[in-house]
Structure formats: structure tokens, C-alpha cells
Amino acid sequence: MPARPLYAGVAGGADIILIPEIPYELERVAAAVAEREQFGARFSIVVVAEGAAPVGGETSVVEPAREGQLARLGGLGARVGGELEELTGKEARSVRLGHLQRGGGPTSFDRVLATRFGGKAVEMVLAGEFGRMVANRPPDIISVPLSEVVGRTKQVPPDLDLVRTARALGISFGD
Numbered sequence: 001m002p003a004r005p006l007y008a009g010v011a012g013g014a015d016i017i018l019i020p021e022i023p024y025e026l027e028r029v030a031a032a033v034a035e036r037e038q039f040g041a042r043f044s045i046v047v048v049a050e051g052a053a054p055v056g057g058e059t060s061v062v063e064p065a066r067e068g069q070l071a072r073l074g075g076l077g078a079r080v081g082g083e084l085e086e087l088t089g090k091e092a093r094s095v096r097l098g099h100l101q102r103g104g105g106p107t108s109f110d111r112v113l114a115t116r117f118g119g120k121a122v123e124m125v126l127a128g129e130f131g132r133m134v135a136n137r138p139p140d141i142i143s144v145p146l147s148e149v150v151g152r153t154k155q156v157p158p159d160l161d162l163v164r165t166a167r168a169l170g171i172s173f174g175d
Helices: 004-011 026-038 076-088 097-101 108-126 161-168
Strands: 016-018 046-048 061-063 132-137 140-145
Touching: 004 016, 004 046, 004 161, 016 026, 026 076, 046 076, 108 132, 108 140
Parallel strands: 016 046
Antiparallel strands: 132 140
């Protein structure tokens, strides 16, 4: 899900969310932290998506692309944290959400979704539908040709209702 950092940020009470579709300015991120502090906030939660990049800058790559493999992105959260410490004088801690999430138990929704995915996968095998993947397209679980998804990145439209809602809630995107 390309919007995972956006959804996680809004659901997790983030104050600032940096995503690839909206280039950020670190000075604006620091200003958002400072503004929150003026109103008594003692901390700010900044969610940084892999692939986010500053205005005029590039994504943070830990392993360059090579034949048959896309570049491996990463390290931006730690870099943004370090730069924010310098700009704000406040301590910044970086946590990889995937590492944090691994400790949680599945919800009933997770269990039902997994069961539905498994059921659809069995249906596809029995029907001889290969070269396809199972996908959640609410309210349905569907079969999608791999050719439609491989090598493509699904983007978050900057005018997505959730982006507008986040902005209305006072969440900064660093722009």
C-alpha cells in the first residue's frame, strides 16, 4: 500500500508526515516543530516515508538499482531526525515502523483478511489462474495480473481526501 505512511501517520497522531508525492522543506518541518512547542507541545511525531525527498533533492538510497532490481530506499528517517536536531536543538529519535509493528498481535480484521486472501488464492490455483496476485479492492478480494503491478509504484494523489483531512487537522507535510 503506497499510502501506508500517510494512513499510519494520521492514525498514529503524527504532527508532520513526509511522503514522496509532496516534496518537503526541512526548514518548514523545523518551523512546524517550533510552532507546536510554542503552544506547549513537548514533542512532535514526524512520519517519514521511504522515497520522500526534499524540494529539489533526491530520495535516500541505501542500495542502488541494478539489473532486474529497483534501488533499495532507506535511511531517510534517521537523516531527517539528525537534521531536525541541528535545526531545532531538540532531541530526535528514529524508529522504523516495521520493527515496531512486528510485536503486535493480529486484529480480527487481519485474520479475516488473511483468510479471504487464502481462499481467493486457492480459487485461483483451482481455476489455473497463474501469473496473477490476490488483491483487496473493497469490498471484494480480486485477482490481478502481475503485469499490472510489477515495476509500478502506486502514488498518493496530493489532493486525496485523507491529505486534505490531515492538513485540516493541522498536520504538516513540510511544504
